[in-house]
Amino acid sequence: MASFARVSGSVGLITLQNPPVNALSFAVRQGIVDKVKRALSEPEVKCVVICGQNGVFCGGADIKEFRGPMFGPPLVPMIHDIEAATKPVVAAIEGSAFGGGLELALGCHYRIAHSKTRLGLPEVTLGLLPAAGGSQRLPRLIGVPAALDLITTGRHVTAAEALQLGIVDQVTDHNTVDAAVKFALSVAVFFSPGKPLDARRISMYPCGLSSDLDDFFEKAMQKVCRGARGAIAPIACVQAVRAAATLPYAQGIEKEKELMDTLFASGQARALQYCFFAQRAVGKWSMPSGACWDTSKTRPVHKTAVIGLGTMGRGIAVALAQAGFPVIAVESHKKQLMEAKEAISGMLVRAAKRRGVTPVLNKITYSPNMQSVANADLVIEAVFEDMALKEKVFQQLSGICKPGTLLCTNTSGLNIDHLASQFRNPELVVGMHFFAPAHVMKLLEVVYGPRSSPEAVATAMTLGKKIGKVSVAVGNCQGFVGNRMLEHYLEQALFLLEEGGTPELIDQALEEFGFAMGVFRMSDLSGLDVGWRIRKAKGLAVPDPTTGQTARVHQGRRYSPVADLICEQGRFGQKTGQGWYQYDKPGSRVGKPDPWVHSFLEAYRARHGLVARRIDQQEVLERCLYSLINEGFRILEDGIAAGPENIDIIYVFGYSWPRHRGGPMFYAHLVGLPKILERLEHYHQAHPDVPTLQPCNLLRKLVASGSPPIQKWKEVMKRLDSRL
Ligand code: NAI
Numbered sequence: 001m002a003s004f005a006r007v008s009g010s011v012g013l014i015t016l017q018n019p020p021v022n023a024l025s026f027a028v029r030q031g032i033v034d035k036v037k038r039a040l041s042e043p044e045v046k047c048v049v050i051c052g053q054n055g056v057f058c059g060g061a062d063i064k065e066f067r068g069p070m071f072g073p074p075l076v077p078m079i080h081d082i083e084a085a086t087k088p089v090v091a092a093i094e095g096s097a098f099g100g101g102l103e104l105a106l107g108c109h110y111r112i113a114h115s116k117t118r119l120g121l122p123e124v125t126l127g128l129l130p131a132a133g134g135s136q137r138l139p140r141l142i143g144v145p146a147a148l149d150l151i152t153t154g155r156h157v158t159a160a161e162a163l164q165l166g167i168v169d170q171v172t173d174h175n176t177v178d179a180a181v182k183f184a185l186s187v188a189v190f191f192s193p194g195k196p197l198d199a200r201r202i203s204m205y206p207c208g209l210s211s212d213l214d215d216f217f218e219k220a221m222q223k224v225c226r227g228a229r230g231a232i233a234p235i236a237c238v239q240a241v242r243a244a245a246t247l248p249y250a251q252g253i254e255k256e257k258e259l260m261d262t263l264f265a266s267g268q269a270r271a272l273q274y275c276f277f278a279q280r281a282v283g284k285w286s287m288p289s290g291a292c293w294d295t296s297k298t299r300p301v302h303k304t305a306v307i308g309l310g311t312m313g314r315g316i317a318v319a320l321a322q323a324g325f326p327v328i329a330v331e332s333h334k335k336q337l338m339e340a341k342e343a344i345s346g347m348l349v350r351a352a353k354r355r356g357v358t359p360v361l362n363k364i365t366y367s368p369n370m371q372s373v374a375n376a377d378l379v380i381e382a383v384f385e386d387m388a389l390k391e392k393v394f395q396q397l398s399g400i401c402k403p404g405t406l407l408c409t410n411t412s413g414l415n416i417d418h419l420a421s422q423f424r425n426p427e428l429v430v431g432m433h434f435f436a437p438a439h440v441m442k443l444l445e446v447v448y449g450p451r452s453s454p455e456a457v458a459t460a461m462t463l464g465k466k467i468g469k470v471s472v473a474v475g476n477c478q479g480f481v482g483n484r485m486l487e488h489y490l491e492q493a494l495f496l497l498e499e500g501g502t503p504e505l506i507d508q509a510l511e512e513f514g515f516a517m518g519v520f521r522m523s524d525l526s527g528l529d530v531g532w533r534i535r536k537a538k539g540l541a542v543p544d545p546t547t548g549q550t551a552r553v554h555q556g557r558r559y560s561p562v563a564d565l566i567c568e569q570g571r572f573g574q575k576t577g578q579g580w581y582q583y584d585k586p587g588s589r590v591g592k593p594d595p596w597v598h599s600f601l602e603a604y605r606a607r608h609g610l611v612a613r614r615i616d617q618q619e620v621l622e623r624c625l626y627s628l629i630n631e632g633f634r635i636l637e638d639g640i641a642a643g644p645e646n647i648d649i650i651y652v653f654g655y656s657w658p659r660h661r662g663g664p665m666f667y668a669h670l671v672g673l674p675k676i677l678e679r680l681e682h683y684h685q686a687h688p689d690v691p692t693l694q695p696c697n698l699l700r701k702l703v704a705s706g707s708p709p710i711q712k713w714k715e716v717m718k719r720l721d722s723r724l
Contacts, residue, residue: 002031004038010046010188011181012039012087021059022052024100026072028062032104033073033081040085047188048085049180050108051092052101057117060099063126066264066273075100075132076253079107083201088187092180093117093168098156102167103132106141109200111168112183113159114176119167120156126276127233127269127660131260133203135240136252140205142166144216144245152224152237203249217242230514231660233272236263267670271662274710275652278645278663282472283461285642296454298462299406305330305376307393308383309340312410315438316380318347321363322439323467328365328372341366347439374400378463380432382410385534390414394422394429406459408432413483416476417449427453430460433480434469435654436526443654444469449476470653475640482650484635485664488627488692490531493519494560495690496620497601500612503580504593509620514658519624520580523563524573524591528580532567540564552608558689562604566597622679623693629668630680630696636717637698643714644669669710673703 001017014035016022032050039048052058061075082089082104091097091105093113102119105111113119121130121138129135130151139147142165150157162168172179191197198204221238228234236259243255263269284294302325306317309331320327329344331337345361352359365372370393373379379401383389390409397407407429409419420429431447444464448457457473464471474481493506507518517525535541541564543550550561566579573579574587581591605612632647641647648663661667668676677695684693698717702708705716 004035012045016052023062025062047184048089056095057093058101082107090184103134106137113168117159122154124154127272137202139244268660296458298459305373305379313382318439378406398424426451444471485631492623501615509617516656524579529572633698673707
């Protein structure tokens, strides 16, 4: 809806009304069209101000309307009519002007913004482009390079930057609507009838580029393609801006529409929009007890503590301090404590410099003594991944922490329930599984055990939000959600090496799919020794007593010792300068294919009588991704994740799964469940000694239920459950 009022005698004030962000729904668009018509027809009205109610101009299109056919007035002619108006129209921008909201403002003749406003064209993040004239007007207003940056990245700008770029004409610290009304009255005098507003109609501006056009766009396209990882929307954005720079406005608008139609119909736009809603949905979920964490009250957290200042503890301390929490940072190893202090200070100073703020060095107090955490409301334990050590730390903390302290562990996979049993208040123990580097990576798995109270889960989830994480609550099991699924992906990659693949062939397939790094490049980066230590602790990676060679079968199922053998050579990845790839020197980041690895694989195959065969990209993708997806279905079946969107958000934010493919479970829905089932059956038949390739029951049941769309899986699962 939109309201109309005449203010200050001759100003027609149109107010967008659609809480919470005044999205441009059918009713709002209709309201704008009607009220603009009225303002232009009333002779008393000399000028118009458009604003949004409740301090927000407009958050953009109503994404819910993307799901079906669009009704009501389309945006392009609506904005065109505003621009063509014979009375000056001023946008009074408060809060935010995103997407269609900014495009609406660009159709106005002037833009006045409050100093706290943020503006941007984030359509690209939803797999789309600004197709209400934004891709054609913004380059005409602020120049091609600046517009290209905003449109292809979707980044938001502050009012100050918007003023500097020329997106807005004035910034105010006072009441924006009052300022806009005053401004409108002054320009109304200037643009008295007969004096055309052409000079304020952006679509009539030239859009020239002084440099060589072809060269400029070729370079821009190369840069965008490098970062797009297979996403098509950023590329379409470049094409649209190129149209603005090379075609008359009307033809540019046609091109914009043509590109938008292609994007709109693509699976990528659906995947990105799914992620948008999934990210919001994962915050709301109930524990199996039926208690809903997000309605449960939270414990107050003022003082925090981190125990163990290694890789993870340092990042966690930085994340907490940057969010304003006082942190007591405990490290038992003296040298490590000194190093951590220096490293953490460096991280805080660098981050503050980037943000243009003062570093919060005084938020962190360092101590070698566990007693120092006595007053903390919440403690995060990040000592070595060793159950005996963690048990000891939990027992010690039972005697140190004040009553009511929440104890969180950053374990990557140890049993949370067992750890909870070592603490005085097991109901106040939850996992807070951060990802490295903890101050950068957005994902936080909040792991609850059978005894964790909803209040404890709620507190951890809320803290996660406060420190800027995307928090997903998951149940307690080996590896939780992310690492449990990843194990199957890694395992298939190793089997593929045994069967004839190379690290670069497998990585290339995964990188072309959209992962930032293939599995082997990723392992080299995080260090191969970590997994080796874990496998040895599990009794894997040990020589077969009869042959003396590392066993290739474990408890009746296939096991690949290839990674263990690589580690035995002291090849731990980037840190040693050699791993699956070779590096110029230890610590170097650019890996080259390594002939040693190829010869090693050949010798390994020869030793075990394996004949290398040609492995194509499709097999790499199907075996690695479908086995991971299969485990995702098992996780749903076990009730460890509340729904497919929880798994997808974990993969998008924690494992660099390409967002434009929507996460593994959404990808399964796009590919089609019958196809996933058929391929898993095929591979399981070919590899009967790999039980994890056997399609899980839930996948079979969903296919038998007619392969419902992902949005219906939970419903079908409930029905299937109640029939048991
Ligand atoms: P790390 O080896 O880098 O650091 C552990 C630190 O704990 C060391 O500085 C050690 O001196 C200290 N420490 C040991 N016992 C202590 C005690 N009693 N009191 C105080 N400090 C003590 O280990 P990292 O990689 O930081 O891992 C920590 C935890 O986080 C582990 O449970 C690990 O599984 C988990 N994790 C690790 C990830 C990674 O990528 N490194 C990712 C997610 C979780």
